[in-house]
Amino acid sequence: MNIVVCVKQIPDPANPYSLDPETHYLNRPHEQVLDDTDRYGVEVGLQLAAVDEGTVTLVSMGPAGNMQGVRQALAMGADKAIHIDDAGLKGSGALTTARILAAAIQQTGFDLVVAGTESTDGYTGVVPQQLAELLGVPALTFAKKVDVDGSTITINQQTATGYNVVTSELPAVVSVTAGVVEPRYPTFKGIMAAKSKPVETYSASDLGITDTSSGQSTVSVTDATEREAGEKIEDDGEGHLRIVEKLQELKVV
Amino acid sequence: MTQLPIYTEEHDLFRSTIRDFVSTELTPFVNEWDEDGEFPIEVYKKAGELGLFGIGFAEEYGGLGTHDPLLFCILSEELSRSSGGVSAGLFSNYIGGPPVQNAATDEVKAEILPGMLAGDIICALGITEPSGGSDVANLQTTARLDGDHYVVNGSKTFITSGMRADYISTAVRTGGPGAAGVSMLVIPSNLPGFSRTALKKMGWWASDTATLYFDDCRVPAKYLLGTENSGFKIIMENFNYERLFMIAGMVGASRVCFEEALAWAQDRETFGARLADHQVIRHKLVEMDRMINASHAWMEKLAWQVSQGDHVVAQLAECKVQSSLTLEFCAREAAQILGGASYLRGNPVERIYREVRVNAIGGGSEEIMRDLAARQLGI
Ligand SMILES: Cc1cc2nc3c(=O)[nH]c(=O)nc-3n(C[C@H](O)[C@H](O)[C@H](O)COP(=O)(O)OP(=O)(O)OC[C@H]3O[C@@H](n4cnc5c(N)ncnc54)[C@H](O)[C@@H]3O)c2cc1C
Numbered sequence: 001m002n003i004v005v006c007v008k009q010i011p012d013p014a015n016p017y018s019l020d021p022e023t024h025y026l027n028r029p030h031e032q033v034l035d036d037t038d039r040y041g042v043e044v045g046l047q048l049a050a051v052d053e054g055t056v057t058l059v060s061m062g063p064a065g066n067m068q069g070v071r072q073a074l075a076m077g078a079d080k081a082i083h084i085d086d087a088g089l090k091g092s093g094a095l096t097t098a099r100i101l102a103a104a105i106q107q108t109g110f111d112l113v114v115a116g117t118e119s120t121d122g123y124t125g126v127v128p129q130q131l132a133e134l135l136g137v138p139a140l141t142f143a144k145k146v147d148v149d150g151s152t153i154t155i156n157q158q159t160a161t162g163y164n165v166v167t168s169e170l171p172a173v174v175s176v177t178a179g180v181v182e183p184r185y186p187t188f189k190g191i192m193a194a195k196s197k198p199v200e201t202y203s204a205s206d207l208g209i210t211d212t213s214s215g216q217s218t219v220s221v222t223d224a225t226e227r228e229a230g231e232k233i234e235d236d237g238e239g240h241l242r243i244v245e246k247l248q249e250l251k252v253v
Numbered sequence: 254m255t256q257l258p259i260y261t262e263e264h265d266l267f268r269s270t271i272r273d274f275v276s277t278e279l280t281p282f283v284n285e286w287d288e289d290g291e292f293p294i295e296v297y298k299k300a301g302e303l304g305l306f307g308i309g310f311a312e313e314y315g316g317l318g319t320h321d322p323l324l325f326c327i328l329s330e331e332l333s334r335s336s337g338g339v340s341a342g343l344f345s346n347y348i349g350g351p352p353v354q355n356a357a358t359d360e361v362k363a364e365i366l367p368g369m370l371a372g373d374i375i376c377a378l379g380i381t382e383p384s385g386g387s388d389v390a391n392l393q394t395t396a397r398l399d400g401d402h403y404v405v406n407g408s409k410t411f412i413t414s415g416m417r418a419d420y421i422s423t424a425v426r427t428g429g430p431g432a433a434g435v436s437m438l439v440i441p442s443n444l445p446g447f448s449r450t451a452l453k454k455m456g457w458w459a460s461d462t463a464t465l466y467f468d469d470c471r472v473p474a475k476y477l478l479g480t481e482n483s484g485f486k487i488i489m490e491n492f493n494y495e496r497l498f499m500i501a502g503m504v505g506a507s508r509v510c511f512e513e514a515l516a517w518a519q520d521r522e523t524f525g526a527r528l529a530d531h532q533v534i535r536h537k538l539v540e541m542d543r544m545i546n547a548s549h550a551w552m553e554k555l556a557w558q559v560s561q562g563d564h565v566v567a568q569l570a571e572c573k574v575q576s577s578l579t580l581e582f583c584a585r586e587a588a589q590i591l592g593g594a595s596y597l598r599g600n601p602v603e604r605i606y607r608e609v610r611v612n613a614i615g616g617g618s619e620e621i622m623r624d625l626a627a628r629q630l631g632i
Contacts, residue, residue: 033269068265075266185274188304188317191266 001054001148001170004105005045005078006115006127007038009062009069013120024218025091026121028062034069037116039183040176042073044146045114047181051148054111055079059104061089061097067199074194075186082108086203086212093216094122098130103207105135112153113173117142128175138168141175259323259557267324271331274303279335284599286459290451292339294375294417297346301372306346309494310354314366322556325494326501333505337608338459340502345414345460348495349376352422352487353439356479361439365420377418379409379440379465380488386411387621389424389488390432394467396425401474403427403438405446405467411615415463416451418442423465428482437484439476446470456607492617496569497556499616503576504549506605506612510580510587511541513602517591528590537586544579551575567629570622577613584609 009032011017018027034042045056058073058081070081082104089100105113113135118125132139143155144163151170156163158177186194204212233242247253278299286292300306308324310316317324332340346369353365353376368374382392394407405425412421421440428434440447447470449463479487515538518529528534551572558565584606588595595602613619 031265066262066265068262068269071262071266072269075270185303186266186270187302188267188270188307190304191263191270192317192319194266195263 001049001052001111002109003045003049003054003056004108004110004113005038005041005056005058005073006101006113006131007042007058007060007070007073008035008116008119008121009033009060009065009067010035010119010121017121019221023091024221028065030065032062032065032069034072035116035120037118037120037178038073039076040178040180041114041116042076042078043181043183044174044176046077046184048112048146048148057082057108057110059101059108060084061092061100061104063090064201070199071191071194072186074197074199075190076184077186077190078197080198081200083199083201084204084207085201086205088212089204091214091218092212093214094124094126095130096212096214098127098134100204100207100209100212101127102131102134103209104202105131107207110135111170112148113137113171114146115173115175117175117177128173132173135171135173138172139175140166140168140172143174143176144180146174146176146180257553259553264323264327268327268331270303271305271328272334274299274305275331275335279332279339283336283339283459283604287336287338287604288458288598290458291417291461292342292459296339297343297372297375299372300343301370304370305343306350306370306372309347309351310366310370314354314362315370316354316366322494322497322559323553325498326552326556329498329501330505330508333502334509336457336459336604337502337506337611338457341413341457341611342460344498345377345418346375347498348378348491349414349418349420349422349439351491351494352378352437352478353420355490356437356483356487357439358475361475365439369420374419375414375417376439377412377414377421378491379412379415379421379423381409381411383408383410383464387618390435390485391430392424392426392435394423394425396427396436396438396472398427398474399471402471403474403477405438405440405470405472408464408466410464411452412463412465413457413460415449415465416461421465422478424484424488427484432485434482435484435488436481437478437487438472439478440467440470440472441476444470444472455610456604457611493559493566493569495616496573497552497559499612500548500552500555500569500572500576503580503612504545504552506608507541507545507548507576507580507583509601510583510605511538511545513600514538514541514587514590517594534590537590541583541586544582548572548576548579567626570617570626570629573617574619574622574626577609577619580605580612581609 012033049056056078058078060070061084064085084100115128129139140155142158144158145156147154153172154167157166233239307317309320312318350369369376384393396403396405423438423440425436425438426434427436446468448466452462518534521528587602591602
């Protein structure tokens, strides 16, 4: 099976993010890391590929930097990577991103595309669905379990109260939640091997896309309101009763 | 921050991978393991799966095939963020294993190394004896060839992982007095005539430490490492990497002390100001940072020199002294800054404080390191 996993390099969440004051774009340092949510997609891809000696191809869009994020995913065991780096794509909205990724995926060929549900820097959460539409295949979203049997894919789709069982024929796009699988650590050997794995780099025009306008602009950015301090309950011996009352007010008990 | 050009992308990936592994698989449990007096044996397996034992070992046995000393430093620095005991316990493979890789027959290598690298076999190094550890050339344990076996008599003490080791690379006397009569045997721990008892220690509780006894223990001659009476060289070759690992571990632990003290000093208030606003405390923190930066920079330089094949025995010995003095200072000052909190079990500074001495004594004491440097420098 030919599996494509979409991965994104993001600034290390351990360091505070900053936005360009004029464009409101996220400032991206040279060193970016693999988005944590993508580790789950890579693991799903690797596990499915292991069943029938399939291949896992990573597709990533964004400034290359030192490529540490993509190398991290290669070190986990992916076979190769396709990277789209184009200054014209700076500030792309979700739809432009999906169009670029779809073009790259179309070009390389696929049986299954795996993506996270949303990236941890942009949080739009619509790219997998747009990707499926552009590729003309079904989108199976919010999977907390993925099974492939022959040419049929079945997922448990996370819902607010439980899960739906959703199936479709391949090819398809699936978006996976954190917790779908336990992602492996890149092994030391994997890290050494990642250096020599093939990475193809394209611009938007290489993929036949000339209109890279994002179709959207960020008008203004407002700081999130700070969380209010919680209520302190002084325990005069009856504190536990206040806590029970509070929980009842919140309807959790 | 701009990195030194000696670091590559792989180094960064190694560091982030080990840091992830340490912070999820090790650090949350270190206090529990310290109180238990050992860490679960499965940790070896997890570390093996990651490839953590592979630096410097040949690919045919499952190793990484590279001997990069910087990788070694990164590994030790990051492991030291868990606990010295866990790090030392895992590291026994890196002092017990290299003599096998460097000097065992192919048959013995195939018996031990794949299992050790996978985390199924534990190796230890047995040099120190109850009669002394500094004066290695004077060791007393004997091995006498009898047919196709060596008959070993004597004992070893302070042996890290000694209670759980499956194989112990052991220094024995096969010849006359002095360094020229020393051989190395790798001894399986399931042989008749071998027994061991655990030692209770000031620190490194999570790492088991043992006294080993050999009473007419018959060891098949195939377990001789190299040739008879060539053991001293094998021992000395081992020390460079052991010292680099210890230096990196001390730098890492010193950094933990600094971070703990800084966070505390910025949060806690006394006499109407943050601790960090009192000049005495600010200066303590800067002194810690200054010493750590100096030790760290020297460590990086030495790792680079070792990777280039330079002979830096004296400098490694000096840097080991520099690093244990740094650790001693940082553990003390961090404890002062934390006050009573540093005296409570479960606090990293309390644990590191108890780990200072073994770093200043094990793997060559400060006195012996200075003596070695003096001789190497021709003073
Ligand atoms: C927790 C722990 C783990 C250890 N793990 C191992 C292990 O895995 N394998 C192993 O083989 N050993 C191990 N050791 C032993 C360690 O290497 C020795 O403790 C060390 O080499 C010192 O030897 P000694 O304790 O016998 O002290 P001695 O050699 O008796 O020395 C006592 C003191 O005298 C000083 N001294 C000795 N000679 C001189 C001199 N000529 N001039 C000035 N001062 C001198 C020393 O610095 C030391 O302070 C471990 C030790 C500890 C504490």
